Amino acid sequence: MTVREEVFVKEQNIPLENELDEDDARSFHWTAYASIPTKAISPELQAQNNDANGDGQSSHSRKVSNSTKIPVGTIRLVPPPHPPHPTPGSHHQADALDVDGNGRKDSTTIHDGREAYIKIGRLAVIPEFRKAGISKLLIETALTFAKDNPYEMMPQRDPSKIEAMRVESDGGVGVDWKGLVLVHAQVGVQKVWKRYGFEYDEAMGTWDEEGIDHVGMWKRVDVEPGRRKSRPFSISSPPLMAT
Template identity: 40%
Template structure:
């Protein structure tokens, strides 16, 4: 599927209950199951339900053969990248996703990012970076408001984010601000992984939960 100057990316945050979650799973299955060989039954886990997911869509205008002067004008707009918002919304295709597991869900004192996947034809466009940035912005806002704290379990999130990075992608994560932990490499679904961290500076707002 081509991605060019006429294509507009659109990132949509979605909880597990949103129909858009199916689009996130479609991307994950394409990348992790079909491309990397992860068993499909292992791709969806118990953390999906309590997590926040983002899906990036490619809005690809549909160009049809001209049949009248009006349709010629419409097709010209599609080629020029000036298709109306309503037309674009009808042609969005999910091409990438990421997942954020909050501390109250994982029962860990850190945010866990993962399931970052972008379809192969779209991997040179910076969509992975955009997804990470969106997830981190959300984490900063939620954390600053105290919504990632769990007083009943003694969890107060201090801004640490953790990822299970595929070893082959370690350099990419490092370029996006993550640093290696001191744990050894491990195998996950037959793929070598390393742990990496990134710290978010939180500004605790008045009224946030204190532990």
Template identity: 35%
Template sequence: MAEAFVDTEIVMLPPPGDIVAPHGFPAKTRPEGAPQVFLDAMDIRIEVFCHEQKCAVEPELDEDDPRSWHWVAYQHGRPVSVIRIVPPPHEPHPNGFHDPSEEPYVKLGRVATVASARGKGFSRKLTEAAFRYHAAHKDEIGAGWNGLVLTHAQVQVEKMYAKLGFTTDDRLGRWDEVGIEHLGMWKRLD
């Protein structure tokens, strides 16, 4: 597996703020003046989610992007993988489940790797780097966050998330997002 990471760099972009959506939403998916790391992240997301999975392009950049951390893996200088970490607060769960005592959590999402780099562990490396960073910088999340992470995983990658230590939450059920079945999975960072 180590060979896959030769000449690989992982870059984190802290929450970029309104620069990625200066006129509100809907917003351009490649906003002028946005940091290059953000533009690279959007290029990967558009390639994977919009071109390959046939999701609409317009909502790809959403209200969570300005307030989220974006992590991009570059191999030989080329962006190949991305994840996003969204801090609390969050909208209700997609199936309507609501627990008033639910503790604050971050949401891992927009996990995507270009086709030519899949199966080489880039998503895992990004996720591990993000989790290490956030576990060491809990104060940046705020709102009483104590290491709880949620992902809305596509059902076909449930096993990948299980290998990362996530557990499926049957209370959240399964739901359709843009024609793709999803489920909720949790993990607690040490």
């Protein structure tokens, strides 16, 4: 969470208690690390690295090395279910939507209000690395993981209940994830998401999260067919390395 605190809490003034939410525990997370010469680390980055290690010591002080590994970017993937979409013009805390909306038809220009979707978010890169391709690395990694593991995107249920739900839901709408991805994009970085194929949803309009205007953007990825693996995935995926 070091990168998120650095970007969202310190830089964008979002309260820490609002930045960390209930979705974190059920989400998939990725962190990008950079290996840089120890002598080149600024005091700010060194302090951040100490916090990430959790013991007040830098990785350099524990092991003699000419470089230090620091966290520079992060992203998360939130699987279904999700609360209803934000109301255009509304004001609320980050992702603090009423979750008591199951079964409510909540259609938009792109989403029919029923199809299961995943949500990509909390994309953050520290200022010193924002022109190093870290966002691209994180977005592509999360999307690739999702499309290669579609059955891991849905909550685990009894197989017989899943089949019954498919029969009752027009071939699996809302039961199976078929590649639909949503982001709640800050207006200021809307172009970044568009660059990776996300389309603005006009019907979702603009709403305010923590004083920052957001819009809804969607993308559909081709999912790989297959069956759920018997061994469940950890919600925390291996870290990425950016050198």
